[in-house]
Amino acid sequence: MSTEEALFQYLIRLGDNALILGQRLGEWCGHAHQLESDIALTNVALDQIGQARNLLTEAGRIEGKGRTEDDLAFFRSEMEFRNNLLVEQDNGDFAQTIARQYLFDVFQFHLLTELSRSSNEFLEAFAKKSLKEVSYHRKLSSDWMLRLGDGTEESHNRLQQAIDILWPYTAELFEMTEADKVLMELDMVPDLKLIEQKWQAEVPSHLEESRIRIPDTKGYMARGSRDGHHTEYLGYILAEMQALPRSMPEAKW
Amino acid sequence: MTTDIKEMERRFQEKIDSGLKIEAKEWMPENYRKQLIRMISQHAHSEIVGMLPEGNWITRAPSLRRKAVLLAKVQDEAGHGLYLYSAAETLGIDRQTMINQLLEGKAKYSSIFNYPTLSWADIGAIGWLVDGAAIVNQTMLARGSYGPYSRAMVRICKEESFHNRQGYEIIYGLANGSPEQKQMAQDALNRWWWPSIQMLGPSDAQSKNSEETMRWKIKVESNDTVRQRFIDRTVPQAHAAGLSIPDPDLKFNEESGHWEIGEIEWTEFYQVIKGHGPCNHKRMQARQKAENEGKWVREAAAAYAKKQKSRQQIAA
Numbered sequence: 001m002s003t004e005e006a007l008f009q010y011l012i013r014l015g016d017n018a019l020i021l022g023q024r025l026g027e028w029c030g031h032a033h034q035l036e037s038d039i040a041l042t043n044v045a046l047d048q049i050g051q052a053r054n055l056l057t058e059a060g061r062i063e064g065k066g067r068t069e070d071d072l073a074f075f076r077s078e079m080e081f082r083n084n085l086l087v088e089q090d091n092g093d094f095a096q097t098i099a100r101q102y103l104f105d106v107f108q109f110h111l112l113t114e115l116s117r118s119s120n121e122f123l124e125a126f127a128k129k130s131l132k133e134v135s136y137h138r139k140l141s142s143d144w145m146l147r148l149g150d151g152t153e154e155s156h157n158r159l160q161q162a163i164d165i166l167w168p169y170t171a172e173l174f175e176m177t178e179a180d181k182v183l184m185e186l187d188m189v190p191d192l193k194l195i196e197q198k199w200q201a202e203v204p205s206h207l208e209e210s211r212i213r214i215p216d217t218k219g220y221m222a223r224g225s226r227d228g229h230h231t232e233y234l235g236y237i238l239a240e241m242q243a244l245p246r247s248m249p250e251a252k253w
Numbered sequence: 254m255t256t257d258i259k260e261m262e263r264r265f266q267e268k269i270d271s272g273l274k275i276e277a278k279e280w281m282p283e284n285y286r287k288q289l290i291r292m293i294s295q296h297a298h299s300e301i302v303g304m305l306p307e308g309n310w311i312t313r314a315p316s317l318r319r320k321a322v323l324l325a326k327v328q329d330e331a332g333h334g335l336y337l338y339s340a341a342e343t344l345g346i347d348r349q350t351m352i353n354q355l356l357e358g359k360a361k362y363s364s365i366f367n368y369p370t371l372s373w374a375d376i377g378a379i380g381w382l383v384d385g386a387a388i389v390n391q392t393m394l395a396r397g398s399y400g401p402y403s404r405a406m407v408r409i410c411k412e413e414s415f416h417n418r419q420g421y422e423i424i425y426g427l428a429n430g431s432p433e434q435k436q437m438a439q440d441a442l443n444r445w446w447w448p449s450i451q452m453l454g455p456s457d458a459q460s461k462n463s464e465e466t467m468r469w470k471i472k473v474e475s476n477d478t479v480r481q482r483f484i485d486r487t488v489p490q491a492h493a494a495g496l497s498i499p500d501p502d503l504k505f506n507e508e509s510g511h512w513e514i515g516e517i518e519w520t521e522f523y524q525v526i527k528g529h530g531p532c533n534h535k536r537m538q539a540r541q542k543a544e545n546e547g548k549w550v551r552e553a554a555a556a557y558a559k560k561q562k563s564r565q566q567i568a569a
Contacts, residue, residue: 022320026312029328030301030304030327032543032547033546033551034547035338037550039332039335042324042331046325070317093546147554151553152552154552155550158549240312240313241312241313244373245316251430251434252426252430253315253426
């Protein structure tokens, strides 16, 4: 695998995570429990869409076939998407949205921290810039984990249920492919085992502080996104997101 | 006692007439306070309900740039809502009371948000026409006598001007795109034109709140004056984009220098205000749902804050 090919795949993975999570959060806009949270969730959505634009633009550049951020976002099919299964899970209630956000924020935070030392100029600059945003996301979601987990009985039960649903989707965040190996050789990207260690050092203790227990999945952990095999949710997300540009492929917007 | 109040009213009016702003803690006639609460809360509710028709298209925006811009715009509207609720709170009413009034149907919001966003061009039309009308109105309100509200208007107008340009940019692009896109833009203009004309309020002859609000400089110009200003700036923009205004009687009066529109059909306006518009039910249902489903979250946040406080007290 060439460096360009590996880099393209890696950028697509990061870009799709940001895009799909931003898309999910966008569904909340106007419907949150109070204005402050509406603004906060939209803020996170906006950051993620901004990151997706940078990453997909760079992916298109590296690929060298003239594809733009919009070509990559709107004209790829489900199996060509490489976002993690976690980010495509549905919003559910506010507890499920926060749980999904928290589990992903901690991952993204540590990943970007490492990427900000990348030997790749783009990744280094991108990570440094995005780390500021993601630090805020992580603070927001980890604060809400405490409030919901240690708030009322109802909020606790809802958050516990959310973690039970989402936990099996956390393992594949750290799954590596040929692309990771090629780029690790060049000091462009970190070993995801290292990110997993940092994530494991942070998440279980914060869950404990939030009075949430880690579910026993009897060894089952979901996987598939690295091969383009997603959950049933992604098809619907893309159907909604891509319908308009695909209905007029030649149009400019 | 009566003379005291009369004297205070006289001084109040004098202050307004000399162009000074009234601030939150100053004495004001009860009806001045009530009128302002009515207007500011109605304005805040409009921002919040207005997030819904636009929010509709966040997940379906046709490019990532448009998606980001729309997200930022709807977020701005939420910020305006927050800012306006705070301005109303300076008059002695709290946010939850105002929200309850909205949900109970006791408070109004701009009836234009009871119209549906059926195509992507509607997002352009809202920015161009609805925000355009709002800016003309709010620029006038920024000259009003109540300090906190007038300052809120100055700030909000700046952001609305940005939205207005983005909306027009969408419409202009569509109008100069493929035949299908042009059709989309014209259709949006056809549907949003008259509601935008109407959103500036009943004509002066019909407006029951006008005399007092003008004397107190809560409003400094009449609905019809503001409406004419909106028409004069918008008609040439439509023409520049190659679109036609859906009004067979529209003509330019060379003598006055104004665009004259045909008769406004007020029946529909009053129908929509009374709750019988295409989306009244849907909009209120969405607000009600957010309120109901958010109840446990607000309770959790309050319970956690309480626990934290008592933990800190024990630690101290």
